[in-house]
Amino acid sequence: MQSMRFTLSAGLMTLWLVACGGSGGSGGGAGGGAGNGPLAEPPASLARQPAECSNMVADAHVTRNELASGERAEDAELLLRFVQLTDGHIIDDDGQAVLGLSALDPLEPTFESAMRLQEEYADEVLNRMIAGLNDCHADHPAAFALVTGDSADLATVAETRRFIDNLDGGFDRMGAFETACREDQPAASCARFTGRGLADTQTPDQDIDSLLTQALLTRTLIQLTATEAAALSGRAADGSADPARETVTRSPGLPEVLRCTDDDPDCVNQRLAMPYLVAFGNHDGYVRGTVPLDGGANEVASLFGRRYMLDQRDYIDEFFFTAEQPGPVGHGFQHVEADRRADADPRNDGYYAFDAADGRFRMIVLNTIIDGADPRLPTDVVRNPFALADGGIDATQFAWLQAELAEAHEEEQLVVLFSHHPDLSFAEFGMFAALVPIEVTAAQLLSELARWPNLIAWVAGHTHRHRVRAFTVDHGLGGNGDIATAVDCVTPGACRGFWQIETASLIDHPQQQRLIEVFGNGDGTGTIRASILGHDFERSQELAAADDRCALYLSDPDAVAAAVSEADLAVLCQQGGTRTGEAGDRNVELRFAMPDFGAS
Numbered sequence: 170m171q172s173m174r175f176t177l178s179a180g181l182m183t184l185w186l187v188a189c190g191g192s193g194g195s196g197g198g199a200g201g202g203a204g205n206g207p208l209a210e211p212p213a214s215l216a217r218q219p220a221e222c223s224n225m226v227a228d229a230h231v232t233r234n235e236l237a238s239g240e241r242a243e244d245a246e247l248l249l250r251f252v253q254l255t256d257g258h259i260i261d262d263d264g265q266a267v268l269g270l271s272a273l274d275p276l277e278p279t280f281e282s283a284m285r286l287q288e289e290y291a292d293e294v295l296n297r298m299i300a301g302l303n304d305c306h307a308d309h310p311a312a313f314a315l316v317t318g319d320s321a322d323l324a325t326v327a328e329t330r331r332f333i334d335n336l337d338g339g340f341d342r343m344g345a346f347e348t349a350c351r352e353d354q355p356a357a358s359c360a361r362f363t364g365r366g367l368a369d370t371q372t373p374d375q376d377i378d379s380l381l382t383q384a385l386l387t388r389t390l391i392q393l394t395a396t397e398a399a400a401l402s403g404r405a406a407d408g409s410a411d412p413a414r415e416t417v418t419r420s421p422g423l424p425e426v427l428r429c430t431d432d433d434p435d436c437v438n439q440r441l442a443m444p445y446l447v448a449f450g451n452h453d454g455y456v457r458g459t460v461p462l463d464g465g466a467n468e469v470a471s472l473f474g475r476r477y478m479l480d481q482r483d484y485i486d487e488f489f490f491t492a493e494q495p496g497p498v499g500h501g502f503q504h505v506e507a508d509r510r511a512d513a514d515p516r517n518d519g520y521y522a523f524d525a526a527d528g529r530f531r532m533i534v535l536n537t538i539i540d541g542a543d544p545r546l547p548t549d550v551v552r553n554p555f556a557l558a559d560g561g562i563d564a565t566q567f568a569w570l571q572a573e574l575a576e577a578h579e580e581e582q583l584v585v586l587f588s589h590h591p592d593l594s595f596a597e598f599g600m601f602a603a604l605v606p607i608e609v610t611a612a613q614l615l616s617e618l619a620r621w622p623n624l625i626a627w628v629a630g631h632t633h634r635h636r637v638r639a640f641t642v643d644h645g646l647g648g649n650g651d652i653a654t655a656v657d658c659v660t661p662g663a664c665r666g667f668w669q670i671e672t673a674s675l676i677d678h679p680q681q682q683r684l685i686e687v688f689g690n691g692d693g694t695g696t697i698r699a700s701i702l703g704h705d706f707e708r709s710q711e712l713a714a715a716d717d718r719c720a721l722y723l724s725d726p727d728a729v730a731a732a733v734s735e736a737d738l739a740v741l742c743q744q745g746g747t748r749t750g751e752a753g754d755r756n757v758e759l760r761f762a763m764p765d766f767g768a769s
Contacts, residue, residue, distance in 0.1 A: 217247050219698055220309035220684055224301030226701040228756040235639035236665050237760035241696040245688035248583070248695075249526045252302060252314035252443070252702075253683040255589075255630030256674030257295050258452060259332045260288045260322035263370060263400040263416045266393050267473045269323055269457060274389050284389055286382070287712035289372050291322075291676055292424055295335050296438060297704040298675060298682060303442040305684065305702070311443050312525055315501075315534070317630040318450020318589030319674070323457055326476045327364035327420035329487050337492040338440025339430055340423045341365045345486035346476065362476035364422030368414055370399040371406045371424065374708070377715035419474040440494065446501030449519040449536045450589040450631065451558045453484050459557045461540050464550040481540060482515040501534060516540050520566055522573050524582070530687075531577035533570065535588040537562055539596060543606060555601035560590025560631070564608045567617070574621050578659060581766040583687070583695075584624040591629035591636075591671050593651055612654040615640060619647045619656040622663040622764040626670055626697055628685070633674040635681070635701065635750030637757055641666040665762040670699055678717035679703075679749050680710060689763065697759040717748060 219241075232240050265271055265288070274284040287294075302314070321328035326346045334340045343365075350359035360366060372395045381387040398404070403414030405425055414425075422428070429436035452458035456466055456477055466477050478484045488500040497503065504521035519536030537560035542549045562570070577584045592611040596602060618624050619642050627640075640649040642664045647656040649669060658664035672683045686698040704710075749755070 217244060219247075219686060219688075220250065220305060220700065222301070222305035222309060222684070222700075222702070224298075224305060224702050224704065225684070226681065226703055226756065228701065228752065230698065230700070230756045230758050231753050232758045232760065233637070233639065233753055234760050235641055236668070237694045237762045239690075239692075239694060239760060241688055241698070241758055241760075242690040242692065245690045245696060247686060248689050249530055249687045250309065250311045251525070251685055252311050253317060253628055253630075253670075253672050253685060254298070254314050254445070254675070255317040255672050255682065256319040256450070256633055256676055257291065257316075257332065258288070258319055258322040258674065258676035259291050259295065259328045259335070260676075261325055261328050261331075261364075261369070261420055261475070262288050262372065262396055263421060264323055264325060264327075264473065264475050266396040266400070267417070268470055268475055271389060271393055274385060284385075284392065285676065285713070286375055286377065286388070286392070286716040287680075287709045288322075288676065289374075290706065290709040290712070292331060292335055292369065292427055294675055294680060294704055294706050294709045295332070296427055297706040298702070299336065299441050300437075300439045301702060301704055303439055306442045311684070314441065314443055314445040315532070315587055315628075316445060316447045317587055317628060317672070318448045319452040319458070319630065320447065320450065321478075322452050322676075323475075324452060324455055324477050324479075324484075325420060325470075326362050326478055326483075326487070327422065329453070329478065329484060330364050331369075331423050333487060333491055334423055335427065335438075336441045336445055336495070338438055339492060340428045340438070342490065342492070344490045346478075346483065348490065361419050361474050362471070364420050367416055367419055367421050368405075368428055369421040369424040370396075370402075370404045370414060370416050371408075372396045372399045372404070373408075374712065377712065382715070417473070420476070440492070442495060444496050446497075446523070446534065447488060448501070448534050448587055448589055449481070449484070449538050451538050451560065454478070454481055454538045454540055455558070460554065461538075461552040461556075462550060462554075463552075464548075480515050481519055481536075485518055517565065520569065528580075529582060531573065531580070531582040531584045533573050533577075533584060533586050535562060535570065535586065536566065537588045537590040537595075539605070545606070553605060555599075555604035556596045557599060557601070558594075558631075559596040559599035559605070560588070560594050561596045561605075561607060561611075562609050562614065567609045567614070571617060574617070574624065578621055578623055578764075578766075581764075582623060583764075584621065585687075586618065586624065586627040588627070588629050590631045591627070591669060592649075594629075594631050612652050615649070615652055616647065616654040616656055619654075619664055619666055620659050622658065622660060622665065622762070623766070624667050625687070625695065625761050626668045626685075626759075628670045628672070630672055630674065632671050633677045634671060634748040635673050635679075635754040636669075636671040637699070637750075637754045637759065638669040639666060639759075640669055660765075663765060668697060668759045668761065670697075670759075673748055673750070676713075677748065678710075678713040680713050693763050693765075695761050695763050697757075697761065699757050699759065701755050 320332040375382045400417040402410035427438040539556040595611040596605040688696045
């Protein structure tokens with residue numbers, strides 16, 4: 170199979186000039202690279218050593234040996250370094266108030282993730298994370314960042330444009346929707362939906378020690394009221410109000426503090442210093458991350474100056490309207506095969522593959538949102554409504570994946586797989602699993618991945634938690650403690666398994682991401698060093714921790730009774746600290762067996 174892909178050179182960690190202020194180049198089309206010609210290599214002293222960056226959490230790295238014994242060699246060769254960004258949930262909180270159904274949040278834990286104390290600062294948190302990444306990148310260059318989904322929250326055009334502008338270090342750039350809209354409508358009408366020309370308003374922070382804040386019902390009412398007041402008055406970050414910033418009937422763009430460029434010496438808005446690529450998340454393609462529908466949604470949203478991206482190509486097209494730096498133009502979607510991009514199906518363009526580290530790696534990016542028409546329904550207005558936020562892949566994408574894996578093995582490449590949903594978030598484990606037409610199960614996917622001894626890791630998001638599991642293979646049986654399945658190794662006896670890496674979100678506590686490095690130890694083993702990265706925006710960290718701590722749901726009478734009888738709101742905590750993970754889920758060094766391609 171002839172695939173269109175490019176090589177992100179990272180054998181010695183290129184992009185050094187970009188990290189240190191060099192000119193660099195732009196991304197291109199389907200075969201375009203991330204740079205404009207070769208870039209200078211970093212000093213030899215950095216070519217082997219693991220990254221040590223100021224934005225890494227202080228936890229000691231835990232070595233895990235489920236797949237191979239020993240430890241990383243002191244003189245191990247650094248093969249690849251990249252960043253995983255995930256679940257930023259850039260949110261138009263004014264739109265949340267009028268379209269997000271936030272009033273439902275206190276009724277049922279299913280809706281818990283949609284109304285947050287810290288959501289006002291999603292843009293600022295992402296940009297502070299970018300600043301930390303850039304500092305780390307200056308000393309320890311990464312080949313690329315890969316965003317494993319949920320860049321937006323309500324799946325609106327403006328949220329996606331804010332995400333792109335944030336990483337590009339600019340604001341108010343024209344996008345795909347507005348460009349197309351202006352062909353037959355007045356320019357002002359089209360800009361109304363995109364966030365161009367208008368800063369996001371600022372809602373005052375709630376008192377996290379107040380009982381009214383700790384109970385979700387009163388917290389929601391307070392937050393909705395404050396958000397609407399800010400939208401009507403045009404409240405700025407400093408507390409001042411200006412009707413010119415009013416956003417209640419228009420979709421807002423980046424907040425005032427980020428509406429600047431590097432031409433301004435006081436600008437805090439930083440452009441990401443490395444190329445970034447994007448995967449689909451359920452919040453990027455479904456209304457509120459759970460409802461894939463067409464008819465009537467945008468007619469209602471337009472009354473409030475919002476527009477949903479209900480077609481996958483709407484989302485994909487926005488990433489072709491981006492700055493040339495950090496690139497590449499298309500941010501991964503340019504690698505979709507040309508015939509697939511040109512066909513009549515708007516839902517099969519969200520998965521792709523590309524090469525990295527001078528061709529030593531194949532990076533495969535899946536689209537795990539279930540967005541096909543349910544053949545049992547007479548209309549395409551509502552697509553697979555019972556999947557909700559759960560994921561999966563169809564038979565067509567599975568066949569494509571099989572071909573990619575076979576080609577990577579033939580070319581003797583190590584493989585890293587990326588997706589938004591991990592295995593346990595597939596639809597067969599969902600609330601209405603029996604009602605969802607499932608073409609490929611999580612067990613089938615795991616079995617296929619484990620067949621290939623050169624696949625070393627599956628990196629995912631969605632769960633908003635740090636979790637690392639080993640999928641082991643022993644005498645033809647594979648498993649990770651949750652799912653067991655038969656494995657038919659392409660080279661008998663060569664398959665040892667692979668690592669499953671999930672990373673917490675940027676929107677929820679602990680608001681952390683990952684730096685991932687792959688080393689060859691020179692003894693037939695390799696090490697994946699996964700390090701947790703934080704940010705320094707303390708106000709959001711405090712709010713996120715409080716938001717994660719307690720919630721009072723009206724549908725949970727036992728929790729209500731306990732709170733009343735014991736006056737102890739701690740009994741209402743829903744997450745129980747699982748998002749931060751155990752030591753073996755956070756800073757880790759994951760050992761694996763290098764494939765012996767000669768044996769095949």
